[in-house]
Amino acid sequence: MSKVTDFVERVKTERDAQILVAGILFFTIAFPVAFASAAAGVEGAGLSAVGDYVVNGEVETILLEESGEYIQDGDEWPVSQTSDAVRNEIETAGGNVIGIRITLTYDEDETASGATCGVAGGNAAADTITATLDHNEMTETGSGENPGSHTVDLTWVNLSLLDEEVISGLSGSDITDQLTAGEAGLGAYDIVIGVSAATGNAGFGCERTDNGEDVSWKIELLVLDFTVAPFIEVDATL
Ligand SMILES: [Ca+2]
Ligand SMILES: [Ca+2]
Numbered sequence: 001m002s003k004v005t006d007f008v009e010r011v012k013t014e015r016d017a018q019i020l021v022a023g024i025l026f027f028t029i030a031f032p033v034a035f036a037s038a039a040a041g042v043e044g045a046g047l048s049a050v051g052d053y054v055v056n057g058e059v060e061t062i063l064l065e066e067s068g069e070y071i072q073d074g075d076e077w078p079v080s081q082t083s084d085a086v087r088n089e090i091e092t093a094g095g096n097v098i099g100i101r102i103t104l105t106y107d108e109d110e111t112a113s114g115a116t117c118g119v120a121g122g123n124a125a126a127d128t129i130t131a132t133l134d135h136n137e138m139t140e141t142g143s144g145e146n147p148g149s150h151t152v153d154l155t156w157v158n159l160s161l162l163d164e165e166v167i168s169g170l171s172g173s174d175i176t177d178q179l180t181a182g183e184a185g186l187g188a189y190d191i192v193i194g195v196s197a198a199t200g201n202a203g204f205g206c207e208r209t210d211n212g213e214d215v216s217w218k219i220e221l222l223v224l225d226f227t228v229a230p231f232i233e234v235d236a237t238l
Helices: 003-013 015-045 083-092 159-163 172-179
Strands: 050-072 076-082 097-106 111-113 128-135 138-145 148-155 167-171 188-196 207-209 212-230
Touching (some): 050 076, 050 083, 050 159, 050 172, 050 188, 076 212, 083 212, 097 128, 097 188, 128 212, 167 172, 172 212
Antiparallel strands (some): 050 212, 076 188, 097 148, 097 212, 111 207, 128 138, 128 188, 138 148
């Protein structure tokens, strides 16, 4: 007797074999049905239900300009940029432009002249370097003192959602809306860099001079790529 016919014979007569077959049949049918219905539940609710969600997002930068200029004390240096200049890069990064960033670096160029400067040269007084970013009537300003560097970000989506491990009380669609800039992220970006120089004090016979500052900058667009998914708690005790 072959093993198969032997088993069939046992199923006909033995209770253990019958239970085994019933069990195999149950799991073969029940598992796919259970998984399909669980998946349909998630699919059916989609992102429209208010519940618990997790967001995974990454901000990518696209370089608009890397430049520098000597800016006289009290002067402002305007820079105009548009999203058209980097249209392909934006598309490659997913298209969701959520902000603009400027990073400025600057030293101190204060000079001292006079016979006594070797001993009475005094100290430099810090200049203030300011950058203002404008887009669609939104604006952000940030200043720093030299020597040093600082960064100013102007963003127009709710980036705080990325800091939350689990977001509750919103629908997935609401979260998506709050993180999507769409057309509003594109267009013109206006940047103004200004310097307010300060001159330090020196001793008798030495004079300090400060006409402005040599400022370098990097201007970047911020592009957010993200996914929203229902949060499913996994019971570690199972
Ligand atoms: Ca100075
Ligand atoms: Ca200076």
